[in-house]
Amino acid sequence: xxxxxxxxxxxxxxxxxxxxxxxxxxxxxxxxxxxxxxxxxxxxxxxxxxxxxxxxxxxxxxxxxxxxxxxxxxxxxxxxxxxxxxxxxxxxxxxxxxxxxxxxxxxxxxxxxxxxxxxxxxxxxxxxxxxxxxxxxxxxxxxxxxxxxxxxxxxxxxxxxxxxxxxxxxxxxxxxxxxxxxxxxxxxxxxxxxxxxxxxxxxxxxxxxxxxxxxxxxxxxxxxxxxxxxxxxxxxxxxxxxxxxxxxxxxxxxxxxxxxxxxxxxxxxxxxxxxxxxxxxxxxxxxxxxxxxxxxxxxxxxxxxxxxxxxxxxxxxxxxxxxxxxxxxxxxxxxxx
Numbered sequence: 177x178x179x180x181x182x183x184x185x186x187x188x189x190x191x192x193x194x195x196x197x198x199x200x201x202x203x204x205x206x207x208x209x210x211x212x213x214x215x216x217x218x219x220x221x222x223x224x225x226x227x228x229x230x231x232x233x234x235x236x237x238x239x240x241x242x243x244x245x246x247x248x249x250x251x252x253x254x255x256x257x258x259x260x261x262x263x264x265x266x267x268x269x270x271x272x273x274x275x276x277x278x279x280x281x282x283x284x285x286x287x288x289x290x291x292x293x294x295x296x297x298x299x300x301x302x303x304x305x306x307x308x309x310x311x312x313x314x315x316x317x318x319x320x321x322x323x324x325x326x327x328x329x330x331x332x333x334x335x336x337x338x339x340x341x342x343x344x345x346x347x348x349x350x351x352x353x354x355x356x357x358x359x360x361x362x363x364x365x366x367x368x369x370x371x372x373x374x375x376x377x378x379x380x381x382x383x384x385x386x387x388x389x390x391x392x393x394x395x396x397x398x399x400x401x402x403x404x405x406x407x408x409x410x411x412x413x414x415x416x417x418x419x420x421x422x423x424x425x426x427x428x429x430x431x432x433x434x435x436x437x438x439x440x441x442x443x444x445x446x447x448x449x450x451x452x453x454x455x456x457x458x459x460x461x462x463x464x465x466x467x468x469x470x471x472x473x474x475x476x477x478x479x480x481x482x483x484x485x486x487x488x489x490x491x492x493x494x495x496x497x498x499x500x501x502x503x504x505x506x507x508x509x510x511x512x513x
Contacts, residue, residue: 183354183387184210184233189247191232191411194240200465202228204411205247207492210355215381215388217402217419219395219434223462225411226391227277230357233389234272235264252354270300273348274357275341282344283332289316289343290328293350300351315346319376338369345376352384359391374401395434399423404499407431410462410473413492417500427495427502429478433458472505480506 191203203225210216218226231237232244235256249256256267268274276282284292293315294308303311309328316324319342332340341361348356358377362370374397381388390401398405398419405422407415407430415428426432436456460477471486472478478485484505493507494500501513 182209183212183252184389185248185250186229186233187248187250189229189232189249190245191228191237191242192245193242197466202242202411202465203232204489206408206411206413208406208413208416210387210389211404212354212387213381213385214403215377215390215401217398217405218389218391218408219393219398219405220408221393221434221462224408226393226408227359228411229408230274230359230389230391233357234268234274235259236268266300269296269348269353270351271353272355272357273351273353275344275348275359275361277360277363283340285332288329288331289335289346293328293343293347296347297350311350312346315350316343318349318380319343319346320372321346338365338372341365341369341373342376345373345380349380349384349386353386355387355389357389357391360393361390362397370397377401395423395438407434410468411465412473412489412503414474414504415502416492417495417497421495421497421500425496425500427493427500427507428474428504429480429506430458430474431502433477472503484508 186206186208189203189206190201193200193202206229208216218229220226233249237244244257247257251267251272256264259267283289290309290312293312294305297303297308297311298305313324313328316328321327321339321342332343335343362373365373377388380386390397392398402419404418405416406413407422407428409430415422415426415431422431423435426435437458458477463473463476469486471488472490475481475485482505490503490505492501492503492513493510494513495502495507495510
């Protein structure tokens with residue numbers, strides 16, 4: 177893929193929420209960059225901060241109780257954290273678009289899909305009603321919805337789950353954004369439809385050159401879609417690198433655990449009775465915000481934890497290969513990123 181430069185740079189992004197127990201740090205200094213024309217996968221278990229990161233990028237965090245307490249979000253060099261409300265309205269849906277997890281709750285049930293696609297075109301592209309309608313039909317055709325001239329006048333409940341997700345993609349791409357954020361875009365879809373959605377995203381990316389930030393908990397999707405990967409755990413990035421680096425030479429025990437949970441990617445599935453395979457698992461659960469302490473958040477679930485892991489949060493250490501880094505004290509002899 178032709179990657180020409182950074183579109184988005186996220187530096188030390190911090191997000192906190194006010195709760196009855198006090199301030200809760202949800203994102204503890206997230207760093208990554210998204211380059212033109214690439215797919216960057218953000219991977220991790222539920223509750224690790226993936227979706228919160230996406231909402232923070234578009235400044236969609238409810239305030240209060242949430243507050244972005246630090247960092248920078250540089251889009252084409254412009255810090256979006258300092259942008260006005262009007263400027264963010266211009267960016268959302270136009271320069272940066274997002275596909276949310278559940279299309280049935282994201283689509284308006286009382287408006288036709290054509291009206292919903294056309295709304296962003298009228299707002300951002302200045303099209304009149306007729307031109308917006310024609311463009312909506314074109315977008316439905318591009319995302320593979322049959323009979324788009326008829327279906328553009330239908331309502332969300334008249335579409336299947338996979339077709340509703342295609343409508344969401346059509347809405348997100350209508351204004352030809354520079355960046356598409358896809359938050360678990362194949363949740364609750366069967367395997368065949370998932371493959372179709374991924375094929376569609378790849379085809380549209382090739383045609384339009386859109387950079388994709390794909391949020392997922394599925395390492396199989398990472399292997400299929402990603403150019404580069406960042407792994408998140410408990411609100412922090414714990415590993416980053418190219419897809420081959422992360423999947424073939426994982427530098428963090430958590431990343432290795434995620435990979436080993438999939439028999440087609442992992443190496444530690446055990447043969448059970450009758451030759452069946454038993455999937456490996458990561459013991460325990462992601463700790464709550466109040467249980468993180470001063471050290472590595474993964475230490476209680478890690479078979480290689482050391483005394484040092486409970487004493488301080490590890491920085492990112494450079495690993496073999498350009499751009500590959502992991503936040504683990506096992507690499508203390510390596511240089512910090």
